[in-house]
Each structure stands twice: as C-alpha cells, then as structure tokens.
Amino acid sequence: VKIGIIGSGRMGAALGALWVRAGHDVCFGDIDEAKAQAAVEAAEGGRACDVPHAAEFGDIVLLSPPWPKFREALQMCGPMQGKIVIEILNPLRPDFSGLEIGFDTSAAEEVAKAVPQARVVKAFNVLPSPLLDPAKRPSAEKISIFFCGDDPEARELTAQLITDCNFDPVDCGALKAARYLEPMAMLLMHMVFQQKLPAEIGFRFLRPA
Amino acid sequence: VKIGIIGSGRMGAALGALWVRAGHDVCFGDIDEAKAQAAVEAAEGGRACDVPHAAEFGDIVLLSPPWPKFREALQMCGPMQGKIVIEILNPLRPDFSGLEIGFDTSAAEEVAKAVPQARVVKAFNVLPSPLLDPAKRPSAEKISIFFCGDDPEARELTAQLITDCNFDPVDCGALKAARYLEPMAMLLMHMVFQQKLPAEIGFRFLRPA
Numbered sequence: 001v002k003i004g005i006i007g008s009g010r011m012g013a014a015l016g017a018l019w020v021r022a023g024h025d026v027c028f029g030d031i032d033e034a035k036a037q038a039a040v041e042a043a044e045g046g047r048a049c050d051v052p053h054a055a056e057f058g059d060i061v062l063l064s065p066p067w068p069k070f071r072e073a074l075q076m077c078g079p080m081q082g083k084i085v086i087e088i089l090n091p092l093r094p095d096f097s098g099l100e101i102g103f104d105t106s107a108a109e110e111v112a113k114a115v116p117q118a119r120v121v122k123a124f125n126v127l128p129s130p131l132l133d134p135a136k137r138p139s140a141e142k143i144s145i146f147f148c149g150d151d152p153e154a155r156e157l158t159a160q161l162i163t164d165c166n167f168d169p170v171d172c173g174a175l176k177a178a179r180y181l182e183p184m185a186m187l188l189m190h191m192v193f194q195q196k197l198p199a200e201i202g203f204r205f206l207r208p209a
Numbered sequence: 210v211k212i213g214i215i216g217s218g219r220m221g222a223a224l225g226a227l228w229v230r231a232g233h234d235v236c237f238g239d240i241d242e243a244k245a246q247a248a249v250e251a252a253e254g255g256r257a258c259d260v261p262h263a264a265e266f267g268d269i270v271l272l273s274p275p276w277p278k279f280r281e282a283l284q285m286c287g288p289m290q291g292k293i294v295i296e297i298l299n300p301l302r303p304d305f306s307g308l309e310i311g312f313d314t315s316a317a318e319e320v321a322k323a324v325p326q327a328r329v330v331k332a333f334n335v336l337p338s339p340l341l342d343p344a345k346r347p348s349a350e351k352i353s354i355f356f357c358g359d360d361p362e363a364r365e366l367t368a369q370l371i372t373d374c375n376f377d378p379v380d381c382g383a384l385k386a387a388r389y390l391e392p393m394a395m396l397l398m399h400m401v402f403q404q405k406l407p408a409e410i411g412f413r414f415l416r417p418a
Contacts, residue, residue: 179395183312187390190382198417200417205411206411208347
C-alpha cells in the first residue's frame with residue numbers, strides 16, 4: 001500500500017518504519033523536512049517530502065501532527081478525496097491536564113468535518129509511542145489497537161496495517177466511538193505522568209475466542 | 210471486612226457473593242428487600258436488610274444503585290463519616306447513547322461531593338456484569354479492574370477486594386481519573402450494543418513486570 005505520513009514525529013516516524021518493514025511504500029512528510037529525512041534514515045527505507053506531496057502520494061494518509069497543528073496540516077493536504085485518512089490525534093489541553101473536547105464530538109469527528117471527501121479512521125491513539133518498538137513490548141500478550149471509522153473498507157485496510165505492526169486490531173465501528181478512545185488514551189498518559197508508571201503500558205482487549 | 214451493599218442488582222449481588230466466598234461479612238441492601246433476600250440466597254451467605262442498615266453495617270460500602278437513583282440512595286445512607294465508599298456507577302444517558310457528564314466532573318466526583326465525610330473510591334465500573342461469574346472469564350489472562358480515589362488507605366483496601374474477586378487491580382490514583390474510567394466503560398457497552406459482541410469482554414492492563 002502507498003502510505004503518506006503527515007507529521008514524522010515520534011508516532012509518525014515509528015509507525016512508518018514498521019510499515020516500511022512490512023513492505024509498504026511509505027512517504028514521510030513533515031513541515032520540517034529535516035525531520036522527514038531523519039525518519040527515512042531511521043526506517044532504512046521510504047522517501048521524504050513536504051506535507052502536500054506526502055498527502056498526494058498516499059492512498060492511505062496517516063495524520064500524525066501535534067493536535068494544535070492539525071487544521072494547519074489539513075489545509076496543506078487539500079481535500080484528499082476518496083483517500084483513507086488514519087488519524088491518531090489526542091485532543092490534549094496545552095497543559096496536558098485533560099482533553100479539550102468531549103462527549104459531543106471528538107478529534108476524529110473534527111478531522112472528518114475538515115476533510116469530508118476523505119474516509120477518516122481513528123487509530124493508534126491509545127498507544128504510548130515507545131511501544132512502537134517491538135523490543136519494548138510485553139512479549140506474551142499482544143497490545144490491542146482500537147480503531148473506528150464510518151467506511152467499512154477503510155476500517156478493513158486499517159486493521160491490516162495494525163496487524164502489519166504486530167498489534168491486535170479491535171474494530172470499534174462508527175467514527176464517533178472516538179469519543180471513548182480519546183479518554184482511554186488520556187488514562188495512559190495519566191498513568192505515566194501522575195502515577196509515574198513507565199511509558200511501556202497499554203491495553204489488551206479480552207473477548208471470547 | 211464488613212461490607213454493606215447499596216443496590217443488590219446484577220453487579221451488587223454478584224460482587225457481594227464473591228466477597229462472601231472470600232470470607233467477608235456482607236450485608237446486601239436494596240430498596241426492594243426481596244432483591245436483597247434473593248442476593249443472600251444466591252450468595253449462600255451474608256444477610257439482607259434495607260438501605261440505611263446496609264450503609265450502617267459496612268466499614269466498606271459498595272454503592273451500586275442504577276445511576277439515576279444514586280442521589281436518592283445516598284440520602285438513605287446518611288453521611289457515612291469515615292467509611293470507605295466504593296462506587297461503580299456509569300453516568301449513562303437514559304437512552305444509553307452516551308454519558309451524561311464528562312471532562313469537568315464524573316459520577317465519582319459527584320458522589321464524593323454528596324458524601325464529603327466518606328472516602329470514595331471508583332471501581333468495577335469497567336466490567337460487564339457476566340464476568341463476575343468466574344466460569345465466564347477468559348482463563349489465560351486476568352481481567353484488570355481500574356480504580357481511583359483520593360484516600361490511599363481506601364485505595365489499598367479496594368485493591369484487596371479486587372484481588373479477592375480474582376481480578377487484577379490497577380491503581381489509577383486520584384478520584385478525578387474517573388473521568389477516563391467512565392468513558393472506558395462506555396466503550397465496552399458500545400462494543401456490546403453497537404458492535405454486537407458478547408458481553409464477556411474486558412480490558413487487561415499491560416505493564417512491564
């Protein structure tokens with residue numbers, strides 16, 4: 001699959017590297033092109049470019065800028081008609097004390113409103129970035145990655161990309177389930193920042209076999 | 210430990226039964242005294258009484274009425290000075306479409322405001338009631354029960370009561386972490402009602418050994 005990364009920070013760069021390793025064609029984009037170049041080197045593959053070209057390149061676009069920059073990033077991406085947009089945002093307050101938006105909407109729904117011609121999926125937000133390194137994961141139990149979106153095909157492809165990272169995909173249905181996934185991510189941050197746990201924490205979804 | 214149950218419905222009755230089995234002295238209370246009596250019979254132990262007496266009986270009080278009834282239940286309980294109150298409420302909208310209260314407060318904090326002389330802990334809300342039956346749990350991996358509260362001793366005792374049910378206790382610190390635990394429970398309900406999964410689902414919290 002052709003994947004464009006919008007925002008090659010800790011999450012974007014590491015996810016892209018996993019997908020390079022899984023055989024996908026990845027284009028790392030960032031406002032700071034040196035960052036995109038560094039992501040290519042770390043991934044030992046893929047290519048680097050600016051944000052508009054990364055968005056144009058991908059059949060799937062990973063939206064991974066910092067939350068306060070997402071509107072600006074989307075403006076640089078254009079309408080992305082028909083593209084699958086996987087967004088991993090957590091709508092944090094500037095002081096990290098909680099979420100900016102809540103039960104009547106979600107970061108995911110705000111993204112979908114901003115690019116109505118794209119097919120938006122929420123994924124990878126309930127995941128501290130260190131766990132993108134397979135060596136840092138608890139070995140016995142696979143971490144679950146919760147995702148949701150209104151387009152079934154987009155969800156199916158996202159599930160595959162999650163499996164490609166050796167995580168356990170959990171389909172949460174419609175995009176508005178992001179209203180629950182964003183607070184879940186906040187709990188992980190709370191466990192790290194307030195409860196002083198190490199960052200290598202996550203959830204496993206248990207269901208009958 | 211002496212435990213008073215306020216609301217002997219599915220959650221209250223089954224939790225009480227597990228604690229009877231673990232050797233605790235349990236008093237099942239309910240507005241409907243026949244329900245409390247049925248809980249005693251199902252638990253093969255403990256005693257049944259009305260709500261005020263159950264509250265008086267317990268050093269630990271389990272607050273497990275339906276969400277719309279919690280204020281009424283608390284009025285019957287009195288101030289519960291110094292008692293540990295474990296509340297398991299999810300502040301559901303009447304049509305189950307989401308939560309009534311969100312990021313600026315939580316059911317747990319509302320309970321704490323209503324009984325300021327008690328030591329309130331949030332627990333057991335991220336758990337579908339069928340999983341209280343040990344036979345219905347996935348055998349290999351222990352389900353995590355997330356809990357939070359402002360009193361360290363109350364949290365410690367709650368952790369013990371969770372262990373007594375053969376669950377994995379996860380200390381989430383201050384009571385306001387309930388703002389994240391309540392949406393997590395909503396995700397489980399969403400998975401059952403919208404995604405049509407069976408009710409035997411839950412989360413396991415993964416952290417380094």
